[in-house]
Every structure is written in C-alpha cells, then in structure tokens.
Amino acid sequence: MDDTSALLPWLRACAERLGVAESDLPDIDTVLGVAGVAAHGVARPAAPLTTFLLGVAAARSGRPLAELAAEVKALVAQTEPIEA
Numbered sequence: 001m002d003d004t005s006a007l008l009p010w011l012r013a014c015a016e017r018l019g020v021a022e023s024d025l026p027d028i029d030t031v032l033g034v035a036g037v038a039a040h041g042v043a044r045p046a047a048p049l050t051t052f053l054l055g056v057a058a059a060r061s062g063r064p065l066a067e068l069a070a071e072v073k074a075l076v077a078q079t080e081p082i083e084a
Contacts, residue, residue, distance in 0.1 A: 004028040026055070027065055034069045041076040043083065 011025050031051050039047035054072060058065050 004032065026058075030065050030069050031055075034072050037073050037076050042079055042081055046082075 005028075007028055008025075011028070012022060014020075015022055015025055031054065034054055035047040035051050038050035042050070050072060054065070054068055057063070057068050061068070
C-alpha cells in the first residue's frame with residue numbers, strides 16, 4: 001500500500017472499539033517496516049507476531065517505537081530464515 005494514511009480510518013475505528021486512545025496509534029510506516037522485515041527475514045507468520053510483541057514492548061517499556069523497531073530489525077538481520 002503506497003498511501004498508508006488510507007489506513008487511519010480503520011485504525012481509529014479499531015482503536016475506539018478496543019478502548020485504545022487515538023494518541024496511542026502507532027507510526028504506521030514503522031510498524032509496517034518491522035512487519036516487512038520479519039516476514040521476509042524470518043518467515044511470513046512472524047510479521048503479525050513480531051508487530052504484536054513490538055506493541056507490547058512499547059506499551060510496557062515506554063521506549064520510543066522507532067528505537068524498539070531498530071532493535072527488532074537488527075535481530076532479524078542476525079537470524080536465519082525459518083520455514084513456517
């Protein structure tokens with residue numbers, strides 16, 4: 001998807017349904033970047049699972065999403081792809 005801003009209405013609706021404040025919506029490009037790296041560098045099913053963990057880590061640690069994303073990308077670079 002070239003225009004990730006098209007996802008904002010969905011994310012807003014989903015956040016509202018789940019009781020998540022709009023101010024807690026992630027940077028779409030960062031999350032999709034991590035998903036892509038995990039999908040291509042580890043295995044396709046790793047993408048949603050990795051982004052879930054990224055969200056949990058961001059919520060629990062309070063660290064910047066971009067910093068956590070960089071750590072995940074570095075880990076993927078050191079990981080042999082698996083067949084899942």
